[in-house]
Amino acid sequence: MNVSCLDYNATGAFSSLVLDYLRKDTKLQPFYAHFPEVASFAALIKDRNFPQEQRQVLVEELTRQYEGVELPEAVKSNLEALAQPQTFTITTGHQLNLFTGPLYFIYKIVTAIKTAQELQKAYPEQKFVPVYWMATEDHDFAEVNHFTLFGKTYTWESDAKGAVGRFSTDGLNELLDQLPESYPLFEKAYTESATLAEATRSIVNGLFGVYGVVCLDGDSPVLKRSFSPVAQRELREQIGYKTISETNKALEKHYKPQVMVREINLFYLDQNLRERIVQEGEVYKVLNTELTFTQEQILQLAQEEPEKISPNVVMRPLYQELVLPNLAYIGGGAEVAYWFQLKGLFEAFQVPYPAVMLRNSAMYITKANGQRMEKLGLTVPEMFKELPELKKRLAELLNQEEVSLEGQRKAVEDIFRQVEELAQRVDPTLVKAVAAEAQKAQNSLQMLEKKLNKAVESKNDTTYNQLINLKEKLFPTGVLQERVDNLLTYQTNNPDFIQELVAAFEPFAYSFTVLQEE
Numbered sequence: 001m002n003v004s005c006l007d008y009n010a011t012g013a014f015s016s017l018v019l020d021y022l023r024k025d026t027k028l029q030p031f032y033a034h035f036p037e038v039a040s041f042a043a044l045i046k047d048r049n050f051p052q053e054q055r056q057v058l059v060e061e062l063t064r065q066y067e068g069v070e071l072p073e074a075v076k077s078n079l080e081a082l083a084q085p086q087t088f089t090i091t092t093g094h095q096l097n098l099f100t101g102p103l104y105f106i107y108k109i110v111t112a113i114k115t116a117q118e119l120q121k122a123y124p125e126q127k128f129v130p131v132y133w134m135a136t137e138d139h140d141f142a143e144v145n146h147f148t149l150f151g152k153t154y155t156w157e158s159d160a161k162g163a164v165g166r167f168s169t170d171g172l173n174e175l176l177d178q179l180p181e182s183y184p185l186f187e188k189a190y191t192e193s194a195t196l197a198e199a200t201r202s203i204v205n206g207l208f209g210v211y212g213v214v215c216l217d218g219d220s221p222v223l224k225r226s227f228s229p230v231a232q233r234e235l236r237e238q239i240g241y242k243t244i245s246e247t248n249k250a251l252e253k254h255y256k257p258q259v260m261v262r263e264i265n266l267f268y269l270d271q272n273l274r275e276r277i278v279q280e281g282e283v284y285k286v287l288n289t290e291l292t293f294t295q296e297q298i299l300q301l302a303q304e305e306p307e308k309i310s311p312n313v314v315m316r317p318l319y320q321e322l323v324l325p326n327l328a329y330i331g332g333g334a335e336v337a338y339w340f341q342l343k344g345l346f347e348a349f350q351v352p353y354p355a356v357m358l359r360n361s362a363m364y365i366t367k368a369n370g371q372r373m374e375k376l377g378l379t380v381p382e383m384f385k386e387l388p389e390l391k392k393r394l395a396e397l398l399n400q401e402e403v404s405l406e407g408q409r410k411a412v413e414d415i416f417r418q419v420e421e422l423a424q425r426v427d428p429t430l431v432k433a434v435a436a437e438a439q440k441a442q443n444s445l446q447m448l449e450k451k452l453n454k455a456v457e458s459k460n461d462t463t464y465n466q467l468i469n470l471k472e473k474l475f476p477t478g479v480l481q482e483r484v485d486n487l488l489t490y491q492t493n494n495p496d497f498i499q500e501l502v503a504a505f506e507p508f509a510y511s512f513t514v515l516q517e518e
Contacts, residue, residue, distance in 0.1 A: 001500050001503075001504070001516070002516040002517075002518055003504045003516075004380065004513075004516070005511040005512060006381060006514060007512070008022060008510070008511065008512050010384065010512075011361075011384050011480075011512050012384055013479075016255070017255045017337050018336060018358060021340075021358070022358065022510045027254045030250065030343075031247070031340035031341075031343055032339070032355075032356055033343065033352075033353040034355050035355070036328055036355035036356065037508055038118065038122050038508055041119055041122070041123065041327060041328075041355070044328070044352075044354070044355060045088065045123065045126060048088060050088075050325035052085060054323065055083055055084075055085070055325065056083065057222060057223070057323075058082060058323060058324065058325075059079065059082050059083045061220055061222045062079055062082070062216065064222075065201070065216070065217055065220075066201075069201065069202065069205060070205075071205075071209070072205070072209035072212075074209065074210055074211060074212035075209050075212055075213070075214060077212065078127075078212040082129060082214075082325070084127065086126045086127060087126070087127040087325065088128055088129070088327045089128070089130075089131045089324045089325055089327065090112050090116045090128055090129070090130050090326070090328050091112065091130075091133055091320060091324060091326050091328070091329050091354075092108040092130075092329070092359065093108075093132070093134070093329075093331070094132070094133075094134075094135060095140075095143060095144045095164070096134060096144055096164055096165060096196050096200045097147065098145055098147050099147040099149070099154075099186055099203075099487070100147070100207075100486065100487050101146075101147050101486065102148075102483050102484055102485065103362075103482040103483075103485050103486065103487060104361075105487075106498065106501070107360050107362060107482055107501070108331070108332070109132055109204070109207075109213060110360065110501045110505055111330050111360045111505060111507050112131070112132070112213070112330050113130045113208065114505045115328060115330065115357065115507045116128040116129065118508060119327075128327075130208075130211065130213045131213070131216055131324060131326075132208075132214070132216070133216050133218065133320055134165065134197060134200055134215055135316075136163060136164065136165025136196075136197045136217050136219040137163045137165065137218065137219050137267075137274065137311075138163065138164055138165075139162055139163055141160070141164050144164055145158065147486045148476075148484050148486055148489075149488055149489055150180070150489055151476070154175055154178060154179070156171065156175050157171070160272065161272045161273065162269075162270070162271065163219060163274050164196055165197035165200075165219055166197070166219070169190050169191070169193055169194065169196060172190045173191070181492075183488060185203060189203045197217050200215075201215045201217070207498060208498075211502070216323075218316075218319060218323070219307070220307070221306065221307035224307045224309065225306050226319075226322045227309070227311065227318075227322055227323075228303055230349055231266055231302040231309045232299050232302045232303065234266055234315065235266065235277070235295070235298055235302060236295070238264060238279075239345070240261060240265040240345055241261050241263050243344035243345045243347075244261040244341050244342065244345055245261060247340075247343065247344045247345075248341060251340060257337075257341055258337035258338035258340075259313050259314060259338045259341065261341070262276070262312065264276075264277050264279060264284075265312045266309055266310065266312065266315065267309070267310040267311075268291065268308060268309070269308050269309065269310040273289070274310060275287045275288050275289060277309075282294065282295065284298040313338065314338070314345070317329065317339065317342055318342070318345060318346065318349060321346070321352065321353075322351060326354050327354055327355060328354050328355040328356070328357050329354050329357065330358075330507075331356070331358070331359060332358070332359055333358065336357075336358050339356045340356075357507065360505040360506075361480065361513070362481075362482065362504070362505070362512070362514065363380075363474060363512070363513075363515070364481060364515050364516075365380070365474065365514065365515065365516040365517065366473075366490075366493075366517050367518070369473050369474065370516050372466060372470045373470060375466075376394060376463070376466060376467060378390070378393070378394070378467075380514050380516075383470075383474055387467075387468070387471055390467060390471065391464060391467065394460075394463065395460075398460055398463065403452040403453050405445050405446075405449045405452075408445055409442060409445050409446075412438070412441050412445065413438070413442070416434060416435075416437070416441065419438075420435065501515070
């Protein structure tokens with residue numbers, strides 16, 4: 001495997017906020033605590049005084065969640081280590097995508113693994129555990145119910161409602177029967193697990209258990225007790241709206257905030273139900289239901305049945321940091337962006353703000369696609385250019401320059417300018433007619449230019465089609481592979497795919513990784 005790296009800026013696929021963050025632009029420094037580099041973790045470790053009683057709660061809950069799961073030694077060791085005061089977590093989170101969904105699900109977890117490994121080398125007196133926070137309370141089923149394998153999309157149809165982690169896996173057999181071949185790990189997980197949360201834990205354990213990755217389900221009455229005081233204050237004071245709105249005012253001077261903050265950033269969670277809590281006068285309502293509460297009743301609910309209160313996107317990070325001895329959160333570009341809206345919220349609740357790390361991104365070039373690229377005479381950096389620009393580059397390589405009638409257009413423009421001046425002297429009413437004829441002539445030249453270039457292209461249709469097909473393989477639907485392709489698209493033909501990612505990714509290098517089969 002040949003591994004190379006590109007500057008993120010060269011890919012054209014990342015926002016200005018992300019690029020500014022990676023270059024440590026001073027505009028962003030007020031919105032985070034520590035830039036995520038190895039040396040910064042000395043201060044992060046020193047500042048992270050995680051209560052021992054909360055560690056015990058965490059370990060006991062994880063032990064309960066892993067009941068009946070065959071634990072690899074690395075996971076078992078990490079679960080035991082979490083009870084010790086010198087153990088810290090490196091966390092990433094994602095939705096429970098079917099069959100792991102797009103590749104960035106995999107890339108997030110691999111980045112967490114490598115980050116923990118790198119920190120273990122730098123700080124041998126501590127222990128670092130990679131954690132996958134399962135977004136079990138998410139209720140947007142349409143975002144997780146499908147995956148794309150070898151260019152074909154498979155979809156799980158279900159009428160279930162509420163938190164997706166609670167969905168029964170009973171309806172998945174029909175979809176499993178549609179797959180082109182057998183995938184034992186996934187089939188076992190989906191047929192032997194009662195819920196999507198259990199199935200996803202089983203899959204991640206099978207894929208990453210050897211690296212000690214610990215899966216945590218936040219949809220837990222025990223863990224929600226730690227969040228209860230935050231939820232009560234949010235219900236009383238709307239602290240999230242106040243702090244994040246203030247941060248947004250400063251952030252908006254340079255960037256558009258990634259997520260919208262609500263007056264109350266909590267959901268009501270029950271079986272088959274997850275709906276926003278809103279306040280209307282003295283009454284708290286659950287949208288799209290008949291449920292209403294007084295302030296006293298809703299606060300009592302948050303205290304006595306905290307599992308019925310679910311944090312939204314801006315509160316979930318705070319919940320995560322309350323229940324984990326965490327030092328860093330690893331996310332994609334959009335996640336990095338919304339974490340920058342949260343520093344004031346963390347300060348309001350006196351919760352340490354972790355290092356926010358951009359996950360690794362990658363392109364995987366199979367041997368066949370590498371040979372096609374070499375045959376076309378193109379390089380990896382060139383493949384990130386738009387297709388029209390690539391076609392021009394290919395035409396240059398084929399010694400066929402793009403036809404341009406720019407000179408002729410200027411000549412015609414000069415001629416009609418002279419005619420217009422003559423018309424102005426002879427009969428000014430003819431000036432408009434001259435202008436109309438000039439425009440017709442320019443339109444004709446433009447049309448001829450297109451036809452001539454089309455004729456040039458037609459001479460090399462085979463070569464251009466090869467380029468188009470290669471571009472589609474490397475950028476399905478015009479975006480990075482990681483946003484479309486599924487793990488099995490590559491692992492089916494390369495069983496060592498994950499191991500090669502672990503070997504290739506350098507989380508603190510902050511560069512785009514290219515893996516090319518030799």
